[in-house]
Amino acid sequence: MINKLNLEDILFLDIETVPETPHFSDLDSIKQDLWELKSKYQRADISAEEFYERAGIWAEFGKIVCISVGYFKFQGTLRSFRVTSFSGDEHQILKDFKNLILSHFNQTKHLLCAHNGKEFDFPYIARRMIIHHIELPNKLNLFGKKPWEVPHLDTLELWKFGDYKNYTSLKLLTNVLGIPSPKDDIDGSEVGRVFYDENDLNRIVVYCEKDTIAVAQIFLRLRGDSILDASEIKHI
Structure with a gap:
């Protein structure tokens, strides 16, 4: 049914996140204890301090350091995909x-679309908005909504075809679908280091925008449409 959706009605997105502080020792003692409890079953024999690099x-x-978004525009038969980012504070x-x-x-x-967005991007943004005392927009406020009323698309979910035990990364999916890989510089595990140690937010923005473009490319392939070429992608 995704072939019946109007591409101009979809906002594609990706987020990049980092631990809230550069180091575990920067947390107050209460938050340190809470992190130890929260991460207990994921970190096995790794200390809470060592595992903190994954806290993002x-x-x-x-916390979120970048949200990149992209959307389609059509002028007759000509199409473009416009990408922009919000980053920093x-x-x-x-x-x-x-x-x-x-x-x-x-x-x-209107719909929001991300890769693994239902498990990560959408709830993460909503939670951080609540933490910042920002009222949720309707597109993120899912309280009381029935499953078919949720305005979210997820390329990971679409690729699963009902196989809920399967996880396919964005990098793997772009590879098997013949889409240029967005992972030609850093990957998600390096974002915290690039943000705190290298202080290179622009590098993170570029990476985030490539992922957003990749999500749109996957969606096109799932519809049976031709993927975007470089001339159709506009950074604004």
Whole structure:
């Protein structure tokens, strides 16, 4: 049924997250104890301090440093995919992202799309908005919604075809579908280091935008459409 969706009604996105502080020792003692409890079953024999470099994947112990979005525009038979990013201060990132949704993607027909978005991107953004006292936009407020009312698309879910035990990374899926890989520089495990040690936010933005483009490319392939070429991608 995805072939019946209007591409211009979909906002594609990806987020990049890091631990909330550069080091485990920067947390207060209460948060350190809470992290030890939270990570207990994931880290096995690794200490809570060593494992802290992975804290960015939990919204309670991480923060968003970039949200990249992309959307299609058509002029007759000509199409373009426009990509932009919100980065830097998390509170401002969340406010800017919310404003984009409210001003351009707030109608019933509009959908959000990410890879593993239902398990990661969408709930992470919602949780961080609540932590920052930002009222959730309707597209992220799922309280009371029935499954078919949730305005989210997930390329990982689409690729599963009902096989819920299967996980396929964005890098693997782009490879098997013949899409240029977005992972030609850093990967998700290196974002915290690039942010805190190298202070290179622009490098993270570039990486995040490549992932957003990759999500759109996967969606096109799943529809049976031709993928984007470089001339159709516009960074704004």
